[in-house]
Amino acid sequence: MISEPVAKLLVAQVGHELGAHQAYMGMALYFERQSLKGWSKFFHDQAVEEAEHAEKIISFLIDNEVDFGLPPVGGATTTYPSARAAVEAALASEERVTGQFNALADAAREAGDHRGFSFLQWFIDEQVEEERTMHGLLDLLDSGLNLYQAQAHLGEIG
Ligand SMILES: [Fe+2]
Ligand SMILES: [Fe+2]
Structure with missing residues (x-):
């Protein structure tokens, strides 16, 4: 079993990861609209990863016999003023998630929840x-290449 506070926060985190999944899907569609298939695929792959994060947490909750419902997920935009704005939104989202996991680790430590802490x-x-991936994308945007040319270098990031 895991502690109550960690279980609660992990259920909420499933919602945050699925929210990130949607946000990245929205970014993929933003690029898709501009026929930037490489950028679109990059963000679609990120979206898939976020869904996998949610599933990893769900499996852990089930392994620990936690009863839970899936949290509501709040929708996502598919329009941004610029590619940079989309990537900055992605970086801000990742930094928020980092804070959520730090809070989770604090809760696990306070509860003496070694199993939760290890997970x-x-x-x-x-x-x-x-976070490094998003900084890499910002560096690529700063390189002076246009968005089409930059696609050839997306494989070097993340
Ligand atoms: Fe994630
Ligand atoms: Fe992420």
Whole structure:
């Protein structure tokens, strides 16, 4: 079993991960609209990863016999003023998620929940990569290449 506070926060985190899934789908569609297939695929892949994060947490909750419902997910925009604005929104979202996992780790420590604390380590490490990916995209946008040319370099990021 895991502690009550960690279980509650993990259920909420399923909603945050599914929210991130939707947000990235919205970004993929924003790029798709401009026929930027490479950018669209990049964000679609990110969206799939977020759904996998939700599933990883769901499996852990089930393994620990936590009863839960799936939290409501709030929709996402498919329009941004610019590619940079979309990537900045993605970075802000990742930084928010990092804060959520830090709060989860604090809760696990306070509750003496070693099992929960250990589970969280993967996500805490993953957030380093996630933030780095978005910084990489901002550097690519700063490179002077246009969005079409930049697509050839997306494979070097993330
Ligand atoms: Fe995630
Ligand atoms: Fe993420």
